[in-house]
Amino acid sequence: MHTAAALIASLLPLLAVAAAQVQPLPAQPAATVTVYRCTSATSKVSLQDAPCAAGQAQQARQMQRPMDAPARPAPPLPVPPAAARAVPPARDVVYLAPPRPLYECVTPDGARYTSDDGRGNPRWVPLWTLGYPAVRPHSVVGDNIGHPDRRMHPPHRDVNWPVATGGGTWIRDDCTMLPPREACARLRDRRSALRTRFFNAQEKERDALRTEERALNARLDNDCGGR
Incomplete structure (x- = not known):
């Protein structure tokens, strides 16, 4: 008996400290609230949550307590840049003809x-x-004179x-x-010759030279990888 009483006595200070540290839970507000409508002697109307003052007409009404609006959902996360770059950009497709x-x-x-x-x-x-x-003919006049044996043979074909x-x-x-490299060099030489002729050509000939040079430039771009 004495041992139990001594044990309880030793635990009392600890229980007192624990009770001091425990804070009461905040009281939950009531679901309804009372609103008082007060009318003064000068007919001034006011609404309040406390009873009206003496000498004022009072009307009390129970109302639902206003509640805070629910929290807004979090905005969607932005698309990371890496995902945006996953789609390859559109590119222009250029078709080249085989080299001529x-x-x-x-x-x-x-x-x-x-x-x-x-x-x-x-x-x-x-x-x-x-x-x-x-064919060498043998019917020349006098050809058989002094050569009786030739009269017995017909004309012959002499290939020599x-x-x-x-x-x-x-x-x-x-x-x-x-070869492709030599062909590209010849095309550039042809274009240089056209440009040399252009300075001394008449205006009518220059139009033809411009057309020919455009065709050469297009062929150099397609066949030789540039001008």
């Missing part, structure tokens, strides 16, 4: 020029220059006797395709 070949052609006398289609300039040549045999018979044909100069 350029050919170098050689004339019979060794002169060189360029061609866009690989067909050299045409020229007329006699057939005998291409190795076609020509180049007799011009008037026949001929059209042939073209030989052309070979240039």
Whole structure:
């Protein structure tokens, strides 16, 4: 018995300190509130939450206590910049034509020029220059005099006797395709020659030179990666 009383006595100071530290919970406001409507002797009306003063007409009414509006929802988080950059920007699509070949052609006398289609300039040549045999007639007067054996043989074909018979044909100069780098260099040389001619040309010729230079610039941009 004495031990229990001593234990309780030792715990009393601790309980007193704990009780002092415990704060009461705030009282919850009533759901309704009383509003007093007061009318003075001069007919002045006022509304208040306390009873009217002496000498004033009083009307009391129970009303719902105003409540705070609910908290507004948090605004949506902004889109991070990385997500905005995830969509690739629209780009203009440029279609390039395949590079056009350029050919170098050689004339019979060794002169060189360029061609866009690989067909050299045409020229007329006699057939005998291409190795076609020509007929040499043996009906010349006196040809068989003193040669009785020739009268027994008919005329023969001599392939080594180049007799011009008037026949001929059209042939073209030989052309070979240039490498891409050399083709671009030739196109730039052609444009430089056009610009040199432009200064001494008449106005009518200058219009044609401008058109040709625009075509060369477009081809250089497409085939050679720039001017």
